[in-house]
Amino acid sequence: MPTSHAPATMTGDEIVALSRQHTIFEWSAQGAVDPIPVDRAKGVYFWTPEGKRFLDFNSQLMCVNIGHGDPRVVMAIQEQAAKLPYANPFMATEVRARLGAKLAAITPGDIDCFFFTNGGAEANENAIKAARWYTGRHKILARYRSYHGATAGTITLTGDPRRWAAEPGIPGVVHVPDPYHGIQRGWDPVDDALARLEEVIQLEGAHTIAGFIIEPVTGTNGILVxxxxxxxGVRALCDKYGILLIADEVMSGFGRTGEWFAVDHWGVVPDILTMAKGLTSAYVPLGAVGLRRKVADHFRDKVFAGGLTYNSHPLACAAALATIAVYEEDGLVARARQMGEVMAGLLADLAARHVSVGAVRSIGLFGIAELIRNRQTREPMAPFNGTSPEMAALSRFFRHEGLYTFVRWNTFFANPPLCITDAELREGFEIIDRGLAAADAAVA
Structure with a gap:
């Protein structure tokens, strides 16, 4: 069915100017922000009011997994809004009931009970509260190369530099090293990484640790597979010491890695699983905390001391049900595996032909390239928590050429919608290929 688009009533410059005057942009000094004005989106593309097209190679914030503007989800939202746009969370609705049952069918193991939130940060907030209530312990382990959200608790859980401005944060959070130590040092052997984790558990006192929150595949800190x-091994250590394993699948869930959830690749069942983003493909805000039956049963006769006005919001639940149906009807989880193999080959080709590409990693349609300026020392093209003229130039090139993706520190990401075609994927990599020429020239 052809889609008509009403002409924009504001120019891109007007949208940006008014937005900068009256709104705050996240993680930015406001005088330096230069946002892309967006008018409409469809499939893997979005457009400015003036009609410039961008290939969305990052699924916005790694969340528009099914692609933009799917009419099945749009219709589900419209129909729910016409029938019942809101009911308070002390009530039960059909879409809430059906979504809980559907999530129980696709989440790993015996995770079959869900607390709904507005997004991923609130899901992680409630996950750590549930772990503390269930175990009676206080401490939460988290990794340094992690991002878990920007609320008071989740920014403390976050290990990367976004945490610094919010410190000291909430009490009881203990950070542990990752198996990965940057492009120059690389990966620890598995046994060494697990031994280091167990040492921290022993030094902190296992009887004081409620949970260990972990991104099964780390997201913005490097697509660390x-x-x-x-x-x-992490699962075994948690079992050994009675610690709940909390899997933050906000970014890696819903087909992004080529399985419903990233933990499925390794056959691990977490005690608590958090989700958002791809749950509704970000058409409507929604997050969820999934609990194994033993954890959920704890609250049969004990109060779950948490709540949100928009918990189980009918519009969001309807959007999630429709989105999950799109994953299933279009085979998008399997498609992410298939196209992920193509993308892995394209990333490897970049690494083989460009001296600035020091490493590439991907799983499904979750990918990244790390750039270096010296092949012998493997010095990153930008320092930790910083940028460089070369990385800034690469970012500008991508924007000029109509490719939208994250350029962060010495990396750029490749996280397109799961519906992307072979031709569209290659379109993005052709732009990347040309953009790396300048980076290659900077390599010693």
Whole structure:
């Protein structure tokens, strides 16, 4: 069915100017922000009011997994809004009931009970509260190369530099090293990484630790795909010491890695699983905390001391049900595996032909390239928590050429919608290929 678009009533410059005057942009000094004005989006593309097209190679914030503007989800939202746009969370609705049952069918193991939130940060906030209530312990382990959200608790859980401005944060959070130590040092052997984790558990006192929150595949801190045996070893250590394993699948869930959830690649069942983003493909805000039956049963006769006005919001639940149906009807989880193999080959080709590409990593349609300026020392093209003229130039090139993706520190990401075609994927990599020429020239 052809889609008509009403002409924009504001120019891109007008949208940007008014937005900068009256709104705050996240993680930015406001005088330096230079946002892309967006008028409409469809599939893997979005457009400015003036009609410039961008290939969305990052699924916005790694969240528009099914692509933009899917009419099935739009219709589900419209129909729910016409029938019942809101009911308070002390009430039960059909879409809430059906979504809980559907999530129980696709989440790993015996995770079959869900607390709904507005997004990923609130899901992680409630996950750590549930772990503390269930265990009676206080401490939460988290990794340094991690991002878990920007609320008071989750920014403390976050290990990367976004945490610094919010410190000291909430009490009881203990950060542990990752198996990965940057492009120059690389990866620890699995046994060494697990031994270091167990040492921290012993030094902190296992009886004081409620949970260990972990991104099964780390997202904005590098698309760090754990070596085989690592997640299984973490699961075993948590079992050994009575610690709940909390899997933050906000970014890696819903087909992004080529499975419903990243933990499925390693056959690991977490005690608590958090989700958002791809749950509704970001068409409507929604997050969820999934609990194994033993954890959920704890609250049969004990109060779950948490709540949100928009918990189980009918519009969001309807959007999630429709989105999950799109994953299933279009085979998008399997498609992410298939296209992920193509993308892995394209990333490897970049590494083979460009001296500035020091490493590439991907799993499904979750990918990254790390740039270096020296092949011998493997010095990153930008320092930790910083940028460089070369990385800034690469970012500008991508924007000029109509490719939208994250350029962060010495990396750029490749996280397109799961519906992307072979031709569209290659379109993005052709732009990347040309953009790396300047970076290659900077390599010693």
């Amino acid at each position: 754990p070596p085989d045996g690592y997640l299984q």
